[in-house]
Amino acid sequence: MQAFTQLKGLVAPLDxxxxxxxxxxxxxxxxxxKRSGFGPNAFxxxxxxxxxxxxxxxxxRPLNPDFVLNQSRYQGASVLLARENFGCGSSREHAxxxxxxxxxxxxxxxxxxxxxxxxxxxxGMLPIVLAAKAVDALFNQVVANEGYKLDVNLNAQTVTTxxxxxxxxxxxxxxxxxxxxxxxxxxxxxxxxxxxxxFEQKHQQSQPWLFL
Amino acid sequence: xxxxxxxxxxxxxxxTEENGTALIYIDRHLVHEVTSPxxxxxxxxxxxxxxxxxxxxxxxxxxxxxxxxxxxxxxxxDPISRLQVQTLDENCTDxxxxxxxxxxxxxxxxxxxxxxxxxxxxxxxxxxxxSHTSTHGAFGALAHGIGTSEVEHVxxxxxxxxxxxxxxxxxxxxxxxxxxxxxxxxxxxIGKIGTAGGTGYAIEFSxxxxxxxxxxxxxxxxxxxxxxxxxxxxxxxxDTTINYIKDRPFAPKAEQWGAAVAYWSTLHSDAGAVFxxxxxxxxxxxxxxxxxxxxxxxxxxxxxxxxxxxxxxxEVQRGDWERAYAYMGLTPNTPINQISIDKVFIGSCTxxxxxxxxxxxxxxxxxxxxxxxxxALVVPGSGLVKAQAEQExxxxxFIEAGFEWREPGCSMCLAMNADRLxxxxxxxxxSNRNFEGRQxxxxxxHLVSPEMAAAAAVxxxxxxxxxx
Ligand code: SF4
Numbered sequence: 001m002q003a004f005t006q007l008k009g010l011v012a013p014l015d016x017x018x019x020x021x022x023x024x025x026x027x028x029x030x031x032x033x034k035r036s037g038f039g040p041n042a043f044x045x046x047x048x049x050x051x052x053x054x055x056x057x058x059x060x061r062p063l064n065p066d067f068v069l070n071q072s073r074y075q076g077a078s079v080l081l082a083r084e085n086f087g088c089g090s091s092r093e094h095a096x097x098x099x100x101x102x103x104x105x106x107x108x109x110x111x112x113x114x115x116x117x118x119x120x121x122x123x124g125m126l127p128i129v130l131a132a133k134a135v136d137a138l139f140n141q142v143v144a145n146e147g148y149k150l151d152v153n154l155n156a157q158t159v160t161t162x163x164x165x166x167x168x169x170x171x172x173x174x175x176x177x178x179x180x181x182x183x184x185x186x187x188x189x190x191x192x193x194x195x196x197x198x199f200e201q202k203h204q205q206s207q208p209w210l211f212l
Numbered sequence: 213x214x215x216x217x218x219x220x221x222x223x224x225x226x227x228t229e230e231n232g233t234a235l236i237y238i239d240r241h242l243v244h245e246v247t248s249p250x251x252x253x254x255x256x257x258x259x260x261x262x263x264x265x266x267x268x269x270x271x272x273x274x275x276x277x278x279x280x281x282x283x284x285x286x287x288x289x290d291p292i293s294r295l296q297v298q299t300l301d302e303n304c305t306d307x308x309x310x311x312x313x314x315x316x317x318x319x320x321x322x323x324x325x326x327x328x329x330x331x332x333x334x335x336x337x338x339x340x341x342x343s344h345t346s347t348h349g350a351f352g353a354l355a356h357g358i359g360t361s362e363v364e365h366v367x368x369x370x371x372x373x374x375x376x377x378x379x380x381x382x383x384x385x386x387x388x389x390x391x392x393x394x395x396x397x398x399x400x401x402i403g404k405i406g407t408a409g410g411t412g413y414a415i416e417f418s419x420x421x422x423x424x425x426x427x428x429x430x431x432x433x434x435x436x437x438x439x440x441x442x443x444x445x446x447x448x449x450x451d452t453t454i455n456y457i458k459d460r461p462f463a464p465k466a467e468q469w470g471a472a473v474a475y476w477s478t479l480h481s482d483a484g485a486v487f488x489x490x491x492x493x494x495x496x497x498x499x500x501x502x503x504x505x506x507x508x509x510x511x512x513x514x515x516x517x518x519x520x521x522x523x524x525x526x527e528v529q530r531g532d533w534e535r536a537y538a539y540m541g542l543t544p545n546t547p548i549n550q551i552s553i554d555k556v557f558i559g560s561c562t563x564x565x566x567x568x569x570x571x572x573x574x575x576x577x578x579x580x581x582x583x584x585x586x587x588a589l590v591v592p593g594s595g596l597v598k599a600q601a602e603q604e605x606x607x608x609x610f611i612e613a614g615f616e617w618r619e620p621g622c623s624m625c626l627a628m629n630a631d632r633l634x635x636x637x638x639x640x641x642x643s644n645r646n647f648e649g650r651q652x653x654x655x656x657x658h659l660v661s662p663e664m665a666a667a668a669a670v671x672x673x674x675x676x677x678x679x680x
Contacts, residue, residue, distance in 0.1 A: 001258060033249035033299050036257060055291075185361070186260070189369040192228055192235060196371055199227045199237055200264075209464035209472050210239050210336065212266070 002124035003182030007105055008151045009078030012069055013142045017083040021095040021116060024087070029054055029094070038094055039101030043069065073146050081138055082109040086127075087116025096123045106152050108159065110135050121175050122184055126154060128169045154180060214482035216379045217448055218414045221354035221479070225337050227371055235371045239336040240348075243270035243309070243363070244322045245300035246628070247341030251364035252303040262307055263370035269331050270304050270311040272297045273321045274628045278591050278618035285314055293629060320594020320620040323347040323561035327431060328594055330460025334449045334476040339366055344561050344644065346437040349446035350430035351453055352479040354414075356443040377443065378412055378488035381481075383419035386495035391678040393571070394429030395563060395642070395661035397421065397493070398436035399501035403511040405491055410442030413489065416481060417447050421495035427456040428567040435562045436644055439508040448480035502548050502674050503646050503659040505536035510646075512548060514664065514676045520544040539648055540656050541636065551658070552673040554637040556581070556588035556615075557651070558665050560625035563642035564593030566600050568662040573606040575666035575677060581614035582672025588615040589631065591623040615669070627652045640668035 029041045029052075040058040047070065049062040063070050069077075080099065086109040087095060096119045099107070105125055110132040112120075120127045130138070141161065142148045151160040154176060159167040171179075178184070183191070204211045215223070225236040248270070255261070262268060275293035285301065288294035297314060304311035312318040318325060323344050326332040332348040338355035339345060341363040348355035358372065366372055384397055402409070415437050417430070425433065430447045437445025447453075454473055457463045464472040499513030510533070512519065518537070521544060524530040537544065542551065558564070558572050569592060581588045590610050592598035598620055601607055607617045624631040625643040633639055633655025642665050643650075646657040660668065667677040 033253075033296055035250040035253045185373070186258070186365050186368045189235060189365065189371055189373070192371075193369075195228050196235075196237070196263075196369065200370070203237060207335065207472070207475065209468045210333070211264075212462065212464075 001122070001182050001184040001187060004105065004124055004126050004154055004179045006151070006153045006155070007078060008149055009105065010074070010076055011079040011081055011138070011142045011148050011150050012074040012077035013081045013139050014068060015083065015139060018085045018088055019082060020088045024095040025098040026052065035097055036101055038098035039103070042098040042102040043067070076103065078103055079106045079108065079150050079152065080104045081135065081142060082107060083135070084109065084111045084132070086112050088113035093119045093122070096120045096125055100125055106150075108135065108138065108150075121179060124179070124182070126152065126179060128152070128159065130159065130167055130169060134167050214484040214486070216481045216485040216487060217352065217416050217446055217479060218354070218377070218379045218444075219485070221335065221337070221352075221446070222376055224335070225354070232375055234374050234376065236337060236374050238339050238366050238370055238372055239267060240326070240331060240333075240338045241268045241363075241366050242322050242326050242331075242338065242340035242342075242345070243268055243300075244274060244340070244342060245272045245296045246274045247360050248303065248363055249296065249299045250360050251341070251367060252307065254364040255307070255367055260368045262309070262367050265308050266310070267370065268309045268367070269326065269329070270300060270309050271319055271322050271325055272300050272314050273319075274622045274626065276314050276319075276619070276621040277629050278589075278621050278623045278631055281315055281619055289630065317595035317599060320592070320597065321561045321564065321622055323431075323435065324564060324593030324597065324620075327351065327427070327456075328460070328596055330457055330463035333457065333463065333472075334453060334479050339372060343438045344435050346443065346445045347431050347435040347561055349434040349437065349444050350427060351457070352446060352449035352476065354444060354446065355434075357438065377414045380410060380413040380415045380442065380489040380491065381487040382415055382417050382491045382493070384417070384421040384493045384495050385419045386421055387424065388421055388495045388498065389678075391663060391676075392495075392498050392500055393661040393663065394425050394432040395436075396498050396501045397495070398433050398439075399503065399508065399511045399659065400493060400498045401491070402436065402440045402508045403501070404493065405440055407439060407507055407509045408441045410437060410440035413442050414444040414446065415440065415442045416487075417445060418481075422447060423450065423452075426567055427452060428565040431565065432562055432568075436508070439644055449476045500661060500664050500677060501659075502664065503657075504540065504542060504548065504551075505533065506539055506646055506648050507532070507536070508644070508646060508659060510536055511659070514548050514674060516548055518542050518544050518546045518548070541638075548674050549676065550673060551638070552584060553640050553658070553668055554584070554586050555633060555639040556585060556665050556669040557591070557624040557631075557639055557641040557643065558589065558615075558662055559591030559593070559623050560641075560643035561593065561622075562644045563662045564591060564597065564620075566597050568642065569597065569601045569606050570604070572662040572666040573609045575663050575680065576613040576615065576670065577609050579613055579670040581669045584672045585614075585669055586637075588669045589618055589624060590615050591618045591631075592620045594620050613670070624651050626650060627655075633657075640665045640674065
């Protein structure tokens, strides 16, 4: 997993509450054999005017000009600003996969659905809960200022605006540790590699036929 | 302290343990095309390698066609299936994993080829991204299915994060009647304890009837442990185990054989070992079993009837049964032997080994499938099973009796390839799951042994194989 420490990124505003994982990545794309490559189908039903199916050439599909992420000023955004209960619905890990593949590393919202919130951390993404008032203020500033960037610092647990306003946020100490060090479950187990190697050696000595 | 077989297998693989959560070392990792692509992809994205490449053995089985394969992977008609098989091929090449490709004679269902190659050995921990990995417990191994994230975890670390299960002992004493098989024992156990009866447990099967089973039979039994809710099933090592393994390609070679056998001989529960639950059956009481509903626990003897609602234990079961009657198109109190069938499937990781095919062929020999049977498929579990069967002339027996003789794979066990039931069609199947839609949308599955499937094929309806 990619470590996350600090990011200064372009912000895209998605001004909707209860954005569910079905909206983030519709079910027909779950047939994929990949964990990557979901980005072009993130928000598929909102983003395109036609009905999306796996295997389509997404670059040829008609974009919905009314969908905010299609506006040229938000291309290359890495911070998604959203409203309450972001990521509700099914537990599909394809949702954070899709957002991550799209280019988002941070999602800021007043609240998140629980499973989605957990899934983000497993995939190197940082979901940040800020007070509804703070989120309101950020929405206003993003829309008013083209090229608006936020500076997110995980170590300091702060979001800093271009004007220098600082919003502190909470994060579970263990999750922070994992994210700062790029540790997923595999990463954590890897911290035990000396013990695994020692076990393996003993195991090989007593049952060499297992290692043919 | 006296240990159970499960204790011995689990404890001997603990790398570290904290607050009841252990990191256990995995000896054998079997891989197929459906649950591995995201795991390989995950490794690639994180820049990780396989911890121990020679612990992994891969094979495509779920999506492969069972008809003509002369055009290779490119000839797989469904593009999504084709891509999954191609992806496995590419991943195995990229990561250096041993793979039996689709047209390799050693290709077959992952749970058939592991034991066949000697890649499953006593004392091992065996995992695969597939719930029927419990099959391999027949060898006195600790074997269970895992999810895709865990597949990646094992690939990268050779370990799995695990909490120890409780231990259940299922004892079957006595001798089976002729015409009664390991499949019938499995279904009878599930009928007795229910599909959640083994949840949270690792089951050890023991008793005279189990000792007398061949390895094929023990695999059938452990295969179905998952249908009883247990992630792992196992049988202690004995001479039957050791004789089966000898001289298989991945088995220990001469210079290590003696030491291996000495260790394997310790793989049984100690006298006085304590189990958290004990279930006992008498082999003589077990009839050939036929499932009538949409869960493996909805099962009766062939001389029985579709149960009536007043036999249901409670409201929840009443509801389940009512839905099952409707889905299966059956009315309560219908005698099992009056249920006629449209298709027959002999195959799957439960019953596609040579012994299964021999038993079915013996019933089919000199007979012909009934006119109402539209299709009777025999799908060997591996290319080597197929070759062996052909050497024994079983293919001819089946073909003369009107069966189709196919290429190896999962086939109509889950209908991910072209082999499937049409809505409303009724099938006598040797597979392991009779869930709604399992063999095709609207399809109706009755689980039986290979002999009972062959008998149903020739009679056109379920019939006691012992009466033929
Ligand atoms: S034969 Fe059926 S149960 Fe066995 S691995 Fe294949 S699909 Fe799964």
